[in-house]
Amino acid sequence: MADLTILVADDNPRDFEFLEQLIKTWDEPCQVERAPNGMVALEMALKQELPLVISDIQMPEMNGIELARNLWQRKPQARIIFWSQFKDEMYVRTLSRIVPPETVYGYILKSNTRERIISAIRTVLLDEQCWIDPEVRKVQGRAGHSQTALSDIEFEALLDISLGLTDNLIAQRRYLSRRGVQSRLNSLYNKLGIDQEQFHGEKFGDAFNLRNRAVAVALRRGLINAFELEHEEKDFQAWLRRFRGGREGR
Numbered sequence: 001m002a003d004l005t006i007l008v009a010d011d012n013p014r015d016f017e018f019l020e021q022l023i024k025t026w027d028e029p030c031q032v033e034r035a036p037n038g039m040v041a042l043e044m045a046l047k048q049e050l051p052l053v054i055s056d057i058q059m060p061e062m063n064g065i066e067l068a069r070n071l072w073q074r075k076p077q078a079r080i081i082f083w084s085q086f087k088d089e090m091y092v093r094t095l096s097r098i099v100p101p102e103t104v105y106g107y108i109l110k111s112n113t114r115e116r117i118i119s120a121i122r123t124v125l126l127d128e129q130c131w132i133d134p135e136v137r138k139v140q141g142r143a144g145h146s147q148t149a150l151s152d153i154e155f156e157a158l159l160d161i162s163l164g165l166t167d168n169l170i171a172q173r174r175y176l177s178r179r180g181v182q183s184r185l186n187s188l189y190n191k192l193g194i195d196q197e198q199f200h201g202e203k204f205g206d207a208f209n210l211r212n213r214a215v216a217v218a219l220r221r222g223l224i225n226a227f228e229l230e231h232e233e234k235d236f237q238a239w240l241r242r243f244r245g246g247r248e249g250r
Contacts, residue, residue, distance in 0.1 A: 003029045005048060006125065009041035009055040009067060010034070010083070015110070019054060019083070022118050028126070038062030045071050051078040052125045057091055058084070058227050065091055068105075069098045081106040081124050083117075087136050088222035093143045093150070106131040139222070150191055150223065157184040159232050161211045162224050173239060185210075192217045 006023060010016045020032045035041035039061040045051035051071060057064035064082055071078050082095070087109060099105060106124035108117055108131065123131040132140070142148050150158065160170045167181045176184070192214055218224050 003031055004052060004125070005031045005033060007033050007035060007041060007045055007048070007051065007053045009038060009053060009059065009064065011036050011056065011059045015056065015083075019117075019121075022114060023121070025118070026122075038064060038067035041067055042070050045078065046074060051075055051080075053078060053080045054083050054121065054125075055080060056084055057082055057086055063228075063231075065094050065098070068095070072098060072100050072103065076100040076103055079104045079125055079128070081108060081121060081131075083108055083110060085110045086222075086225070087133070087139050088225055089139050089143050090155075090223050090225065090228060092136060092139045093155070093223075096140070096143065104128050104130055107133050107136045109133045109135060142221075148191060148193070150188070153184055154188045154191055155223070157181075157188045158214065158218055158223060159229075161185070162215050162218070162229060163232060163236055165236075172243065173236075185214075189214055192221075 008016050008019050010019075016034045020034075023030050023032050033044065035044050037060045038055070041053065041055065042062065045053055045067075053067075053071070055064040055067055059067075062070075064084070068080050068082075071080070082091075082105070084091075084107075092107075095107075104124055106120050108120040110117075112120075112133070120131040120133075123129050156174065157170070160173070165173070167178050170176065170181045171178050174181070189210055194210060194213055194217065215224070
């Protein structure tokens, strides 16, 4: 067997060294290369005929999901293992939309034992079979259920309220009427299982804020997290500059 080249995309040197040591215990000869972020990993992987990649999810420049999206668009045969301490529903949700048909991939949590991590890596990269962490499978079930899975526009609405946008600003950004914004938000509340009636009436009055409640539920489910909200904030600020520039130019 020719030497395998396995690319590890991880901004944490310790995690890379851990994986490198595990892979070196194999009988098969392997070369292990490191990329400190998703952007560098993409450049390196595109040079390989059959990219074999182990990628962290939360990385600077380009996260693991975006790395996979861009790599699979060019090389759908690439085998990618997502190696992360996170099983956030937002990642699982996005991943379900970008995996090409018949593509071999894996998802392993860093909290697993050395033996299970080795088994998962070998299963995907050598045996060409998918391997999904049992804990991630539970999240996949929720993310894929029609009564609880968010649509793209509901997820968009969640991001907007998580960033603190008003109805008026959401309407401007998404080219909606205020009624359209309210319709999206009501749909989001229903998917998150927030019964609007329980937060009104004589007993509670206005004690609860539906927007804040939705964000709290979404955080608990892993639909949003601080790392990805930083990226969304940058996108919003870029839009806001264009929006203000357009108004001033009128």
